[in-house]
Amino acid sequence: MSGTGFGESLGAHAARSRALAVLRVRSRALAVALLPAAVAVVLFAGDAAGHMSGGSWDASRWAVSVFAVIVLLLAAAVAAVIVRASPALSPTVELSERAAPDLYRLVRDLAERLEVPAPSALALTPDCDSWLEDRTHPAHAIRGGSRRRGTEAPVLVIGSPFLWWMRVAELRAVLAPVVAGTAPSAHPDIAAARRFVRGLDAAVAVAAAPGQGPIRKVALGFVGGSTRLLLRSCQAPASEMERGVAAAASECAQAVDYGLRIVAQEQVGLAYAGWDRLLTRVALPAWRMGRWPSRLDAGVVSALTELSRRDRLAEGFTSRLGERPACDLLEEPGAIDEAASLLAARLFHGGPAEAGPDWSPVDWQQYPEEVVDHKWRTEAARLHRVLDELGVPPSTGPDGPTLTRVLEHLSGRGAEAGETLAAGIMAEVAREEAAVPPPPKSPGDALNGWGADPLPLFPLQPPRTGRELLADHVTAMVCCAAVDTAGAVPGLDWLDGPALLINGERRADLATPVLSLTEDGDAAPLRSWLSTLGVRPEKPVRLV
Template sequence: RSLGPVPLRPARRVSRAFARQLLGLCVGHAELMEREIAVGAAALAIPLEPELRATAHEQVGLAYAGWDRLLTRLAAPAWTLGRQPDALMAGVVCALTELSRRDRLADAFGARLAERPASDLLADPVVMDAEVSRLAAGIFADGPTPEPVAWADYPEAVIEPVWRARARAFAASVDHALAVLRREGRADDHREAADHLFAVVACAALDTGRMRPAVDWLDGPVLVDARGEAVDLATLITRAVDEGNDTPLRTWLAKIGIPTREPVHPDGSAA
């Protein structure tokens, strides 16, 4: 049995195109409805104290940020690989819970999430979550129909393959990458170089057996140690790429037992 994504059937391809066309036709009405809701909400907010209004606006922004991070940092990479997280609603609840832990402005989220959820009104919220997740992937993901993946399997099924693919690309074009690192190019060049270097270092850390990939509901894919604590590898990579200071990165690599002379194996094979 093939493990790859299932090819789209003609009927499925037509229905997806039709759904996207309907969404396009609804854009104007959706924008109008959004403006009307905003006007109504603003009118209702006038009697409130300015401090309460500011807090409410901040919390709306934080809720939007939680959804945006979940979709762009976790759902989109999975869709690219032909996989779809099967519980987006559960994921956004985790994201908002984590947001309430990190940000004092989101404290009210934690209190509300502890109350009885509205999903209790559904006959089978798990099935509904799976259907909503499938619908989102069907509309926004390009290519064949993605296969479902549970959040528990996400690190192994999505994060590690993405890191290793980037590491292979980096290894295959190392001369070009070094040129990108040395020249004063666009910010996108440095960002791309940092992403690929992150993948190479992450693969080396995974191969030691001391690190593993994990899901951070706000930051996306992260590298964690045996205690489950996330490593701030992005900062070390940024200092190496943007500031030209690779000493902290080399120190951390030596600390986990990786000599910087040791080759990295993007496919996970032993030396």
């Protein structure tokens, strides 16, 4: 193995050869740009030697010279955009050595065992993945710090859920092949090929940016076309180069915790499943209410523990929880978890970059009361506002919003009533969302290096249909009635989100009777469900 850890494996040879193929694309592009100038030089040299003189030669000489100047100017413009364009920077939570000295020590010890350069810094991402990221571009200078040198090792980005769910030994095993990738990053040919491809990608993004003036749009149109052509030419060899790098890094890492890494990869898949459920079922309802759970990474442990309890395929995984968790490598895990949770809300929902009056954190202990109950009553209030707009009369009996009013409207007027109500709710939700101004970017926003893409960058779910919204709102109204008249309480299910608890047990059988009402106009199953639990649909409920 070489001093950089990038040895003579088949993957290393393949990566180097593919890197040279990428650089040959750059060389050919340069040769094409210089070809007219070379022809002009030959013509002028022939004239000086007395071999290419006369009217036709003079005209050709000046025509080629003018064409060469134009080509050189265009090539210089394209090259300037490629060099100056800032490659997209992954939104992350920066992790200084003071905030995680033990984690830095673990990564450096791992790099020493692998005989590769240690990453220059660490960062966290609210996702179940880890990678190396080159941040040596001048635009990627650390805020308030000095410019990073082009020879620095890349930054190691670690998925924050890994730190809370994985044990220290498992994290080291999972990071081994990632850290081993610092060796090819130090190879000059591979580093140059990567810089060229990233520059092309950034230039394409600059050319496609909206809001350009007519002259600038025409100029950038030529730049965009040229860089896209070069990028397509590089696509195949660049992909093969990265596969070779991954193969070489994996082979390099086999000497470190190989057996444990096989087991740890199972934890990666489990963590991804739990993280996805936590975001879509638990965090998303809170984000829609203007609240963001401040301990998402800690919540993923509860979600995965619950998944292990329910899924026999995950049995035995919770027995690891007695070992030291990787989050112990952080000095202040709570503060890091809060920062990662806020970034997750920004990436996946488009929330503001900072907490505020309309965007406040919520603890898991407060979630049932401040998110679940508030969500139900807000949706129930919206449901009755739409019924008022449609001219639906109130139900007979006590004054106030009742569940009976909803049941009578949906069951007494056929499928058309459900479609009309669903359309009204969808329009009301759209009006409320349109009234919310887009969150501004602050100077310390982690997305400042990403570009001008609209938020959220990674939507968790497609927009809900009218039927889905109707079912959600009817469910919310039923839950409000159960809480106000039958002693039920709002709760939190780590895998399914808001839950209705009756006598301390979650009722998961509400979806079917609600769908019978909203889809078929049949209220009998829901009335039977309400009667069994002692819910009084004719009683008014408290709304927001």
